[in-house]
Amino acid sequence: MTGAAYHHGRLREALVEEAVAAARAHGPGGVGLRELARRVGVSHNAAYRHFAHREDLLVAVADHAMTEVVGAMRVRLADLDAGGGSVEVAPVLRARRRLTAIGRAYVDYALREPGLFQAAFAALAGDGDWRRRGQGPLDLLGEALDELVDVGFLAPAARPGAEVTCWSAVHGFAMLTVAGPLAGVAVLDRAATLDTVLTSIDRSYAATTGSAADPADLIAGT
Structure with a gap:
């Protein structure tokens, strides 16, 4: 320009x-x-x-990136819902798959836009528009976790703070693949490792209510 x-x-x-x-x-x-x-x-x-300051400009970059992340999550969720077609999916399985879809969308964006993704997190101490609007990835994640509570998969007592633990696991994996020791891992191996991370989160939530958590059902839908 x-x-x-x-x-x-x-x-x-x-x-x-x-x-x-x-x-x-x-x-x-x-x-x-x-x-x-x-x-x-x-x-x-x-x-x-x-x-x-330069930091002010980075906040604007973060706002742009976080808006794109949320957009990618919403597309993934819409694809998940459309993929069910006329097949009725049990509410518990639907909620589990929606949480997993959000995690996959987050990692996919990090891999697709590594420079922008890293720049966004160089500015998260700021106060971008996405924070003020309450429309960031954390908000969408919170909605998915609330849904897990509503369907009886995640115990209400385990709900407080779940956004942070869940986001930490997925963000940590994203950073390991973007700029860490998993950067050179083959695509299929990386996908299998992400499956392990997401099913581990799913299993830990199931344990709070004693619910069944078949990884095969979870992976098949996302």
């Missing part, structure tokens, strides 16, 4: 677009106000009027 490529009053949007592109290509290290201002075609002083 050049200075002629944005309209007056759209400088902030232009900087965010360039920041997202830079993060996608180079991760958080690619996001710098001076360089992005140069690419947009304005002085760095003009850029600082919209973003006082």
